[in-house]
Structures are given as structure tokens and as C-alpha cells.
Amino acid sequence: MTTHGEPGSVGVVATSTVRLFSDSDPLVLVSGATLGPVDVAYETYGTLNADRSNAVFICHALTGDAHAAGFHEGATRPGWWDNLIGPGKPLDTDRFFVISANLLGGCQGTTGPSSENPETGTAYGLDFPLLEVADFVTVHRALLAHLGIDRLLAVVGGSLGGMQALQWSLDHPDELAHAVVVASSSRLTAQNIAFSAVARRAIMADRQFKNGQYAAEGTSPAVGLSIARMMAHITYLSEDAFTEKFGRAPQFETSRRGFGIDFAVESYLDHQGTAFLERFDALSYLYLTRVMDYFDPFSNAGALDRVREHPVRYLVLSFDTDWRFSTEHSLRIVRHLESNRLPVTFRELKSAYGHDSFLLADPAYHATLKAYFDRALEDA
Amino acid sequence: MTTHGEPGSVGVVATSTVRLFSDSDPLVLVSGATLGPVDVAYETYGTLNADRSNAVFICHALTGDAHAAGFHEGATRPGWWDNLIGPGKPLDTDRFFVISANLLGGCQGTTGPSSENPETGTAYGLDFPLLEVADFVTVHRALLAHLGIDRLLAVVGGSLGGMQALQWSLDHPDELAHAVVVASSSRLTAQNIAFSAVARRAIMADRQFKNGQYAAEGTSPAVGLSIARMMAHITYLSEDAFTEKFGRAPQFETSRRGFGIDFAVESYLDHQGTAFLERFDALSYLYLTRVMDYFDPFSNAGALDRVREHPVRYLVLSFDTDWRFSTEHSLRIVRHLESNRLPVTFRELKSAYGHDSFLLADPAYHATLKAYFDRALEDA
Structure with missing residues (x-):
């Protein structure tokens, strides 16, 4: 292996x-x-x-x-x-x-x-x-x-x-x-900046962001950071690549319709959003995206x-x-x-x-x- | 008038x-x-x-x-x-x-x-x-x-x-x-579904969503709903329309760089996200986007x-x-x-x-x- x-x-x-x-x-x-x-x-x-x-x-x-x-x-x-x-x-x-x-x-x-x-x-x-x-x-x-x-x-x-x-x-x-x-x-x-602006908003509006002092406060803006990552991933792939990889395939053969992970593409995004939390920091996301904007x-x-x-x-x-x-x-x-x-x-x-x-x-x-x-x- | x-x-x-x-x-x-x-x-x-x-x-x-x-x-x-x-x-x-x-x-x-x-x-x-x-x-x-x-x-x-x-x-x-x-x-x-999935995640992961019982709990998933709306607005306009309307124009002539509303496009998104809260409901957003997915x-x-x-x-x-x-x-x-x-x-x-x-x-x-x-x- x-x-x-x-x-x-x-x-x-x-x-x-x-x-x-x-x-x-x-x-x-x-x-x-x-x-x-x-x-x-x-x-x-x-x-x-x-x-x-x-x-x-x-x-x-x-x-x-x-x-x-x-x-x-x-x-x-x-x-x-x-x-x-x-x-x-x-x-x-x-x-x-x-x-x-x-x-x-x-x-x-x-x-x-x-x-x-x-x-x-x-x-x-x-x-x-x-x-x-x-x-x-x-x-x-x-x-x-x-x-x-x-x-x-x-x-x-x-x-x-x-x-x-x-x-x-x-x-x-x-x-x-x-x-x-x-x-x-x-x-x-403007569209590039717009995507980054929404990502930053998701992080900073997360009540656990604590004005950037989340580590000292013992909290984590994990929701905001994962939303930012999920949204970014949509922009990293072409629409055709999304179609080719996932199409409209269901995630589970026998799932009941609801608001969870019904489609395979939702599972992919969920995984990307969650895995990101283990390796990236919300403040770095803010600072580095702002560098790009300017x-x-x-x-x-x-x-x-x-x-x-x-x-x-x-x-x-x-x-x-x-x-x-x-x-x-x-x-x-x-x-x-x-x-x-x-x-x-x-x-x-x-x-x-x-x-x-x-x-x-x-x-x-x-x-x-x-x-x-x-x-x-x-x-x- | x-x-x-x-x-x-x-x-x-x-x-x-x-x-x-x-x-x-x-x-x-x-x-x-x-x-x-x-x-x-x-x-x-x-x-x-x-x-x-x-x-x-x-x-x-x-x-x-x-x-x-x-x-x-x-x-x-x-x-x-x-x-x-x-x-x-x-x-x-x-x-x-x-x-x-x-x-x-x-x-x-x-x-x-x-x-x-x-x-x-x-x-x-x-x-x-x-x-x-x-x-x-x-x-x-x-x-x-x-x-x-x-x-x-x-x-x-x-x-x-x-x-x-x-x-x-x-x-x-x-x-x-x-x-x-x-x-x-x-x-x-799949890309269409992906955007809606991230919007729903923003709403449902908002701690104020309270499993949909926010009204009874006296809370409001306003952060999640406004993030959903801001992201959706990016998809409602063409990239060229964003460029034509906002370009890279700063929002304030004398603003200090930071993580607030530095660019005009950020002000637009902020307004769209906030105004939406007065007229729309987070649960309706979940239900109606899911109808479209299926x-x-x-x-x-x-x-x-x-x-x-x-x-x-x-x-x-x-x-x-x-x-x-x-x-x-x-x-x-x-x-x-x-x-x-x-x-x-x-x-x-x-x-x-x-x-x-x-x-x-x-x-x-x-x-x-x-x-x-x-x-x-x-x-x-």
C-alpha cells in the first residue's frame, strides 16, 4: 500500500x-x-x-x-x-x-x-x-x-x-x-471577492468566532469555517466535473428524503467541510483571502x-x-x-x-x- | 415620487x-x-x-x-x-x-x-x-x-x-x-444542488436554528439565512454583471483595510443578506430549495x-x-x-x-x- x-x-x-x-x-x-x-x-x-x-x-x-x-x-x-x-x-x-x-x-x-x-x-x-x-x-x-x-x-x-x-x-x-x-x-x-466575502462572513458571524479569540475562549468557529470551505470547493471544480463525479446520484440507495445527505454531492461537500477543520485555521482563512482581494x-x-x-x-x-x-x-x-x-x-x-x-x-x-x-x- | x-x-x-x-x-x-x-x-x-x-x-x-x-x-x-x-x-x-x-x-x-x-x-x-x-x-x-x-x-x-x-x-x-x-x-x-446544500447547511448548522423550533425558542437562524442569501445572490448575477456594477470599487474612500465592508460588492451582499431576513423564513428556504433539488x-x-x-x-x-x-x-x-x-x-x-x-x-x-x-x- x-x-x-x-x-x-x-x-x-x-x-x-x-x-x-x-x-x-x-x-x-x-x-x-x-x-x-x-x-x-x-x-x-x-x-x-x-x-x-x-x-x-x-x-x-x-x-x-x-x-x-x-x-x-x-x-x-x-x-x-x-x-x-x-x-x-x-x-x-x-x-x-x-x-x-x-x-x-x-x-x-x-x-x-x-x-x-x-x-x-x-x-x-x-x-x-x-x-x-x-x-x-x-x-x-x-x-x-x-x-x-x-x-x-x-x-x-x-x-x-x-x-x-x-x-x-x-x-x-x-x-x-x-x-x-x-x-x-x-x-x-467582483465575483471572486464576493465568494471570499461570504466565506469571511460565515466565519466572523459564527458566534464562536469570539472576535478572533476563540482559542483563548475555548470555542471554535467550526461551522463558519466549514461553510467557507464547502462554498470554496464549489468554485474549485467545473460544473462538468461536478456532473461527471456526482451527477444526481443518491448517497444511499434506501434513504428517506430529508434535509440530510441525500445526494452524493452533499456527502462530498460535507466531507470537505469537516476534513478541513482538522488542518486549517479560521483566522488564517480571513487573512489570506483578504490578501488575494487586494x-x-x-x-x-x-x-x-x-x-x-x-x-x-x-x-x-x-x-x-x-x-x-x-x-x-x-x-x-x-x-x-x-x-x-x-x-x-x-x-x-x-x-x-x-x-x-x-x-x-x-x-x-x-x-x-x-x-x-x-x-x-x-x-x- | x-x-x-x-x-x-x-x-x-x-x-x-x-x-x-x-x-x-x-x-x-x-x-x-x-x-x-x-x-x-x-x-x-x-x-x-x-x-x-x-x-x-x-x-x-x-x-x-x-x-x-x-x-x-x-x-x-x-x-x-x-x-x-x-x-x-x-x-x-x-x-x-x-x-x-x-x-x-x-x-x-x-x-x-x-x-x-x-x-x-x-x-x-x-x-x-x-x-x-x-x-x-x-x-x-x-x-x-x-x-x-x-x-x-x-x-x-x-x-x-x-x-x-x-x-x-x-x-x-x-x-x-x-x-x-x-x-x-x-x-x-450537481453544482446546482451543491450551492443549495451549502445554503441549507449554513441555516441548519446555525445554533439558533434549534432543529426548526427557533420561533418557539425565541431565537433566529439569521446568520445562516443571510449567508445562504448572500451566496445565492452570487449565482443570480453573471460575473460580468458583478464587474459592471461593482468592479473593484472601494465602499468608502477613506476606509482602513480590514475585514469589514471594504469593497462595494461587499456592501451589496451585506445589504442583500440583511434585507432578506425581514421578508423570508429559514424553514421555507430549506423546504423550497429541496423541492428544486428533487x-x-x-x-x-x-x-x-x-x-x-x-x-x-x-x-x-x-x-x-x-x-x-x-x-x-x-x-x-x-x-x-x-x-x-x-x-x-x-x-x-x-x-x-x-x-x-x-x-x-x-x-x-x-x-x-x-x-x-x-x-x-x-x-x-
Whole structure:
């Protein structure tokens, strides 16, 4: 049953944690606010080569974590992007050194709003400062400095991760050669914001949210967080994928009609909403979705000035059935980059599975990534 | 300011209520369950002609009510389909006699799950029987009997109302000449069910829901119901309509970033969620959405047998940006009807506004309806 050690797996891995900023030497955010201490959880796969030219940084999406590949000790399920990262896979760990870290504001080892506020001894809650995508980049650059890496071959991310890859390329283009931006956006639409607004409302209006101090109060906004997750899952799949997976199939052959789980699709959503509670935090959900709402790098005059001087090469990918961040979102990114004469490869991939496709092992998608990474290494 | 009495308005109207079934002579539902007493709230506009051949029945959608046109005494806003119904309008009340009634299971005067259960003296709550679209038809036919009308010129409805129009035509084709089915469906997709499932979860998981006995307990599942409404509103508008109406506009020019209402679209959703609480009931939301989930008339062998013997004429309309019930839903209805050699006129209308378009006064849409109703009256 276990696939530990099989070809293609990086095998057993562990998450490390490092303190990158302290109370006395805090992280300075884009907003001017400071934060310390800041711990960062990360994993690495493969080996850094002698001239340190094979490092690829993985940026996770909204609810991801540092555990992108391989197996934690005793686990039967691998990291969230294990189909991409490993020996012989598109991000071939026999050749690339891959780094993955949990986001600032997250809840999987990196400091976030449910971490202890040193001033109060309880969770920051809503006293945690608001973040921007550029703050994620600042923290991850500090991690790279800690690892002794001053230049990346590539930054790769899907969805919110793609936003980080894009921001990184604009702010520090001299520190990376390639940015791979998958199923992402440079600017949310009103509909995108609307879905996140309802999710946040569900969390914050849950009486157990306690203005963000639920841990100290011994409560949990589990209802709100699970509603948020269930709703988000509807947007992660295409309508056709829902039809193909579930159709109108009943969950039980002999069920009595009612208001429980009558249809298979209801069971799926219920499971997604419940399972999420074990691994994610309501405050992180608020903070990270708000970061996405405000992300709009091209609205800043001069956003592309630096990258025009140190051109990064871009791979921008979208999926034809993704209605959360449709191809139009990717094309907007492409237009901004191309109008600044930056080298961009764009491809819209066919997939039945909507936004979630960026996590799946679609052959054409993975072939595209493999060819791109191979070429990047050759050109390095 | 007031438009009372202006050309095009039916003027001041009032909702009537009639008891159509009693405890001793109850309503028998499709499920076999019985219900009594059953009161029905309704309004009429225009005058029934001498040969009783000009009656048109309006079927409202999920959250509609009997008040389709004109103004309640002292009100400044007219009924929900006032742009369609009135002197000189497509449903010209100088020529048609229009009847509109609140649905069984509703909360605007017709008996529903928050009505008093005569056996307990408190609200039925979840003891209210599950309903089917055919049950709505049964109740409305009883209303017509009460009004002395044994045949309708047309039954007209949008969304859930279109489902009722379709069901009526299949079950009692000898009692109507035309069925007008707008922005509707004969069978929800898994995605459609998913949205409703999350809405119901928000309501039922609200600790104030109290297993449906919130009225007796003095609580209100207001948080859950407003979340349900906010989410539904996202599906009622097209993505382009959201962009056109709100874009990324901030709600306040000088607001501090946070987790409140930062964007105009958040203010819109907040308003929709809050205003809904004043006019709608959480139990009705559960019951009526579940009716839609299970609606699937063509899955019954013989569903079309009666209408083949007494052909009804159909007008089926969809809107190109409606992603709740896309044109594909309407085409499925059309295919079923046409394959049974029934006379169907189908049109996909252009509109920027998505599902909500069926409530709006789009010129091409209203011209289509006007021409259809004029012809129906001529042919009567």
C-alpha cells in the first residue's frame, strides 16, 4: 500500500522550522507594521548543486502548506504536489533542489494570526497585521538567505501561489530566472471577492468566532469555517466535473428524503467541510483571502520597472474550465508582461476539472511543465 | 415620487387569503402525507372576461410571494414582476386576468413550515411534510376552483416558477393552453444542488436554528439565512454583471483595510443578506430549495403521456449569461417536449445580468413575451 521508496517518490521527509525574525529584529511589512518573532516552516527535496543554480521555490495556494512532496513519517498520503515533485517527475529532484514553505499568515508552522502574540500571551487574533503578497516574498527571501541561496532558477505557484511568483518576479527580478504562474490572477473580479466575502462572513458571524479569540475562549468557529470551505470547493471544480463525479446520484440507495445527505454531492461537500477543520485555521482563512482581494500589482505605476531591467522569463498557464480564475485572468497577466517586452510563454490547457486542475497530474499539463523546467536548467 | 395610478400600474392592491383545505378535508400531497388547514395568499390584477378565457397564472420563484404587481397601500415599491404586469405591459391587465399566489411551503401568507401545527400549537418546523412541485400545482388548482376558473390561458413562471409551469402542463394539460417557462430547469445539476446544500447547511448548522423550533425558542437562524442569501445572490448575477456594477470599487474612500465592508460588492451582499431576513423564513428556504433539488419530471416514464393527448403550447426562454440555469437547462426541456411532438417556441435572449434577467425589463425579452401573449389571446 505504501509507496515509500518507490520510483518517483522523494521518500520520507520532515518539516523544519526556523526563526527568521525576532522580537528585537522584526519583520517589517509593506504596511509599515512590524512582526516578531516570525517562524517559518519549510521542506526541501533534492540536492543543491555546487554552483547553487538549481533551486526552485514552490509557492502554495490558499490552504496549502510546506509539505509539498514525499511522505511524513508513518503517513499514507503524500504532500499536496507530490505528482509534480520527485525523481523523474517534472520537477525532477535528481536535478532540481526544491524548496517549499508555509506562508506568513498561515497555520501550518509559519507564524500567523493564531500564533501567540508575545505582548499578550494569547493568539494575535484580529490584532495580527494585514498582509500583502509582497510580505510573503520578504519572508521567503529571508528563508533563502538562511539556506545560503541568493538566486533561484524558478519560482512556481498555482492560484495564490502564482500571485506570489508574479510579485517576486516584479520586486526582485535579479534574484530569479523564471516565474511559473498557474491558474492565477493579477486582480480578482467582483465575483471572486464576493465568494471570499461570504466565506469571511460565515466565519466572523459564527458566534464562536469570539472576535478572533476563540482559542483563548475555548470555542471554535467550526461551522463558519466549514461553510467557507464547502462554498470554496464549489468554485474549485467545473460544473462538468461536478456532473461527471456526482451527477444526481443518491448517497444511499434506501434513504428517506430529508434535509440530510441525500445526494452524493452533499456527502462530498460535507466531507470537505469537516476534513478541513482538522488542518486549517479560521483566522488564517480571513487573512489570506483578504490578501488575494487586494492583490493588484499592475495598478502600481512602475511595478514593471525593475523587471524590465532584469527580464524574468515567464510561463503562464490556465485551464479552460477554470471559472474561479479563468483564462481571462491569465491573459491579463500576459498582456501586462508582453506590453513590457518580457518573454512570456502562455498556454491554455484543456482539463475537465476547473481550478483544481493545477493540482492534478494531467499529462499535457505535466509535459508542458517538464519541458519548461528541462529547458530552464539547460539555459541556466 | 409615487407612481400610483400612473399609466402602466395596476395601482393599489391587497393580498387576500383563503382557506382551501381544512383539518377535516386536508390537502393530500404527492408523498401521501396530508396537511390541513392550508391557507393560500393571492392577488389578482385585471378583470376575468365573460367566457373566463383570459386568465393567466403567475408562478413565483424561490423567494417570491403573491405580490407580483401594483402597490400595497402606502408602499413606494411595487410587486416583484410589476414591469411585466399592468395596463399596456406584456401581461396587459386591460386584457388579461392575472392571478398570483404564494407557494405552499412559503412564508408570505400561504401555509408553510413556520405555520402553526394544529397538533402542537407551535410551528411545524421539520415536522412539515416534504413537498414536490406537483403539490404547488394541487394547491393552485384549488385556488382556481375557488375563483371559478376551470381553464387557464397560460401559466407563466421563472426559475422555480418555471418548474411549476412545466409540471402543471404535464399533469393537467387539459386545463391550460400555454406554459411559459423562463430561466428554468427540469433537473438540477450537481453544482446546482451543491450551492443549495451549502445554503441549507449554513441555516441548519446555525445554533439558533434549534432543529426548526427557533420561533418557539425565541431565537433566529439569521446568520445562516443571510449567508445562504448572500451566496445565492452570487449565482443570480453573471460575473460580468458583478464587474459592471461593482468592479473593484472601494465602499468608502477613506476606509482602513480590514475585514469589514471594504469593497462595494461587499456592501451589496451585506445589504442583500440583511434585507432578506425581514421578508423570508429559514424553514421555507430549506423546504423550497429541496423541492428544486428533487425536481426531475421527465425521469418518470409516462410523464408526457397526458400532454401528448392534450397538447399545450410552450414558450421556453433562457438568458445567455445565466449560469445558475444555463441555456443548456432550457434546451433539455425543449428536447423532451419536441421529441414528443409538442409545439415549442424557444429563444435564448442576450442579457448581461445572468439568472436575475427574468425579473428585469429587457426590451427584447419583454417584446418576446408581449408578442407571445398577444398571439395566445388571439388564438384563444
